[in-house]
Amino acid sequence: MNEPIITFDKVVKTYGDHTVLDQLSFQINKGEKVTIIGPSGSGKSTVLRILMTLEGIDGGVVYVGGEPLWHERGPNGLEPAGEAHLHHMRGQLGMVFQQFNLFPHMTVLRNITEAPVKVLGLSKAEARERADELLELVGLSEHARKYPHQLSGGQQQRVGIARALAMRPSILLFDEPTSALDPELVGEVLNVIGRLAEEHDLTMLLVTHEMRFAREISDRVLFFDRGRIVEEGSPERLFTAPSQERTREFLKTTLEDMS
Structure with missing residues (x-):
């Protein structure tokens, strides 16, 4: 598992005078399950939105599958990407959103089959089988x-997961997939994500506030604060013996809130 499928190379994202991502650099290897944790406003969800091409970048380069995401290779080096390139790159990624984002006027089945038919060109029968x-x-x-x-809500989020998988992405992104759910529904969604992690060779990048789940599912955990990675490591090390004071402070507060 040493082949990077996602690389952020000194990525900067700003909103006006506010820097959301500050020269952010990290890699995720193919097949790896990585969780991003950190306080609100630390840039966690922005990373996912950049990967889904919902937000642009103001500096640095993002690579997906070895190809630049927001740039194209031109005769003079990297140039800003056109829509055709972004559309092509988007096909490698699927995202499960915080707020489900299902089409209310479509049945569950049609929510899942619509994009494979219209975007991937599958027949209705193929899409239905999938x-x-x-x-x-x-x-x-x-x-x-x-x-x-x-x-x-838990069932809607599980439909959201099925819809993302229907596009056959090589990378699956989860943006706080349980935060909009009633507490008693959280477990059913986490169980499905856990099964995906165990049974499928997907690369998964999760943003979550569910620390126990992050500890169980992750190969690696990144702790973000103020648009930078303060600390990263295996869940066993990061959750039991973090080396940075800021990580210890965050985990102490978060785990107290969960108890």
Whole structure:
């Protein structure tokens, strides 16, 4: 597992005078499961939005699968990417959003099959077969004909996971996938994500406030603060013996809040 599939090289992101990502550099290897933790406003979700091309960058270079994401290789080096390049790069990534983002007027089945048919060019039969497999994976086979409003929040988020997987991404991003859920529904979503991590050779990048889950699922944990990585390491080391005072302070507060 030593082949980088995501690289941030001195990436800068600003909003006006506020620097959200400050010369951020890190790599994620193919097949690795990495969790980003940190206080609110530390730049965690911005990383995911940049990877999904929902936010641009103001400096540095992002690479996905060895190719620059926000740039194209031109005769004079790297140039700003055009829409065709961004569209091509986007196909490698799938994202599970905090707020589900399902289409309310479409059934569960159509929420999952719409993009594979329209974007990937699959036949309706192929898309349906893929959707059936994914609904079984997330434990929702019997809900295919329902509409989002007929589902619990946990069920809607599991549909969101199936929809992201339907595009066959090599990288799956999770942006606080349980934060909009009632506490009793969190476990069912975490169980599905945990099964994905165990059974599938996906690269996964998660932003979560669920520290126990981060400890269980991750190969590596990155602790962000003020747009930089303060500390990174295996979950065993980072959660039990962090080397930085800022990490210790954050974990003490967070774990106290969870107890």
